[in-house]
Amino acid sequence: MPYSLREALSAFRRSPLLAFLSVVAIGFSLFVIGLFGLTAWNIGRAIETVEEKVEIVVYLDDATTPSQLELAQQEVRALPGVLDLRHVTKTDALATAMAEMQEFRDVFSDLDNNPLPASLEIRMKPGSRTPDAVKRVAERVRAYPFVEDVRYGREWLDKIYQIRRLAAGAATMIGAAFALVAAIIIATAVRIAVFARREEISIMRLVGATDGFVQRPFLLEGVMTGLMGGALAALLTWGAYRILSANIFQIEMIPGEWMVLVVVVGTVFGFVSSMVAVRRHLEAV
Amino acid sequence: MIKLTSVYKEYARSGAALKDVSFHVQKGELVFVTGHSGAGKSTIMRLLQMAEAPSAGEVRVSGFSSKTIRRREIPLLRRKLGVVFQDFRLLRDRTAEQNVAFALEVTGVKRSAISQRVNRVLTQVGLSHKAQSFPDELSGGERQRVAVARALANEPLVLLADEPTGNLDEWAARGIFDLFREINALGMTVLMATHDLDLVRAHPEYRVIELAQGQVVYDSKAAAPAPSAPPAHAPVSAAAGDGQLAIGIYDPRGA
Numbered sequence: 001m002p003y004s005l006r007e008a009l010s011a012f013r014r015s016p017l018l019a020f021l022s023v024v025a026i027g028f029s030l031f032v033i034g035l036f037g038l039t040a041w042n043i044g045r046a047i048e049t050v051e052e053k054v055e056i057v058v059y060l061d062d063a064t065t066p067s068q069l070e071l072a073q074q075e076v077r078a079l080p081g082v083l084d085l086r087h088v089t090k091t092d093a094l095a096t097a098m099a100e101m102q103e104f105r106d107v108f109s110d111l112d113n114n115p116l117p118a119s120l121e122i123r124m125k126p127g128s129r130t131p132d133a134v135k136r137v138a139e140r141v142r143a144y145p146f147v148e149d150v151r152y153g154r155e156w157l158d159k160i161y162q163i164r165r166l167a168a169g170a171a172t173m174i175g176a177a178f179a180l181v182a183a184i185i186i187a188t189a190v191r192i193a194v195f196a197r198r199e200e201i202s203i204m205r206l207v208g209a210t211d212g213f214v215q216r217p218f219l220l221e222g223v224m225t226g227l228m229g230g231a232l233a234a235l236l237t238w239g240a241y242r243i244l245s246a247n248i249f250q251i252e253m254i255p256g257e258w259m260v261l262v263v264v265v266g267t268v269f270g271f272v273s274s275m276v277a278v279r280r281h282l283e284a285v
Numbered sequence: 286m287i288k289l290t291s292v293y294k295e296y297a298r299s300g301a302a303l304k305d306v307s308f309h310v311q312k313g314e315l316v317f318v319t320g321h322s323g324a325g326k327s328t329i330m331r332l333l334q335m336a337e338a339p340s341a342g343e344v345r346v347s348g349f350s351s352k353t354i355r356r357r358e359i360p361l362l363r364r365k366l367g368v369v370f371q372d373f374r375l376l377r378d379r380t381a382e383q384n385v386a387f388a389l390e391v392t393g394v395k396r397s398a399i400s401q402r403v404n405r406v407l408t409q410v411g412l413s414h415k416a417q418s419f420p421d422e423l424s425g426g427e428r429q430r431v432a433v434a435r436a437l438a439n440e441p442l443v444l445l446a447d448e449p450t451g452n453l454d455e456w457a458a459r460g461i462f463d464l465f466r467e468i469n470a471l472g473m474t475v476l477m478a479t480h481d482l483d484l485v486r487a488h489p490e491y492r493v494i495e496l497a498q499g500q501v502v503y504d505s506k507a508a509a510p511a512p513s514a515p516p517a518h519a520p521v522s523a524a525a526g527d528g529q530l531a532i533g534i535y536d537p538r539g540a
Binding site: 199 | 357361368374376435438
């Protein structure tokens with residue numbers, strides 16, 4: 001076994017508690033990020049589903065004449081980004097309302113006049129479901145004199161995006177706090193390891209070992225700690241997904257590449273933390 | 286091989302440790318560096334290892350200059366130096382053999398070459414039969430032999446010994462010095478800092494550089510420029526009582 005690997009492993013034997021704490025700290029900080037990933041992924045999926053359903057609903061004045069309507073339908077179909085268009089009559093609207101809201105069925109049947117307006121439901125082409133494109137069509141349609149109101153569900157999308165931003169902010173803060181703790185624990189572990197091996201290090205320097213060679217066992221230890229921390233975070237994230245899915249609501253697991261990324265980030269984090277610490281503490285030997 | 290030119294060394298806390306020190310040691314010489322504690326012997330040893338840089342002047346060791354050496358070149362210089370200390374500096378949790386092998390392992394010597402070289406140097410210092418002993422199981426003289434073996438393992442050009450006999454009884458000290466003579470006879474340059482004046486006086490054939498308060502106050506080579514000429518200054522081996530001993534009696538205050 002090469003010298004660096006042997007020494008790195010012996011550091012785990014020498015202070016197992018500290019090694020364990022380092023792994024757990026990295027694991028938890030990345031778990032927070034992993035949970036955010038899980039949330040973000042599922043919100044993203046939700047947004048996609050909502051976006052597929054993006055429609056512009058154009059409520060029509062009761063006085064709209066069939067010829068007006070026919071002309072408007074032709075014009076709207078020709079607008080850029082519009083996929084198709086459906087005319088919902090007052091009767092259709094009432095039927096739908098009665099079907100979807102069973103408990104109000106009696107109320108609807110007792111009405112003398114149908115209070116629901118007729119409408120046009122516009123669906124957008126997949127590439128044109130952006131807020132701007134939708135808004136352009138909505139504003140154009142609003143210009144017809146017989147249009148009472150136009151709704152296009154942007155408020156909803158904005159709210160979802162806002163929730164996602166909020167979750168990202170919270171995860172970054174909590175993750176950073178855990179990462180700081182992890183960095184401090186790793187630095188302490190390196191400091192103790194340097195102290196325990198100070199005689200060895202001074203002899204290594206005396207006989208002409210390069211700085212890189214002296215540092216290598218510590219860096220390797222950091223990489224191993226980070227790798228284990230990342231793996232722990234991936235495991236915890238997967239566990240959280242299982243528990244949430246089984247008990248609260250069905251969600252989707254984040255893609256495999258994201259899990260790999262969690263482990264890679266942990267490894268890089270362990271490497272960088274120990275590099276910073278080893279540079280500082282080796283100066284003192 | 287070793288050249289100090291107008292070297293000054295000052296420390297922020299303790300002030301001047303070396304003042305205008307110049308000397309030149311050629312390949313194959315064995316040189317004693319003597320003087321009281323605090324005279325600057327160990328400072329010179331540290332400067333030669335380039336563990337510290339001089340405040341002024343230049344230190345040159347086997348092709349490296351203190352003025353131009355880069356941090357990453359220092360390990361390369363150290364591989365050309367074997368260093369031995371008063372306190373041995375062996376790793377207590379490793380056997381004699383492992384202590385020597387360690388120096389080779391950490392400088393990237395191939396595994397297959399290590400055991401052969403370890404055997405050779407342990408035999409050279411007369412300790413092949415104690416290869417499996419831990420430092421605590423060895424006498425002071427034996428420990429220093431292990432340290433010498435470690436210093437020799439990388440086949441250095443120069444052996445620097447800082448008070449190598451300081452912790453040893455007289456017999457062990459003589460043994461170690463005899464080892465240095467043998468090594469020197471094979472062509473290696475040896476620089477030995479010591480305040481063991483008896484040892485120095487017993488070997489007048491070797492050059493002596495004496496320091497006092499950070500300055501060179503005596504250099505037997507400068508005192509006797511041509512080997513054939515009679516020494517201008519009294520040799521260190523001069524019988525006690527002739528009143529011309531330089532070693533250890535120089536007092537810059539004139540007392």
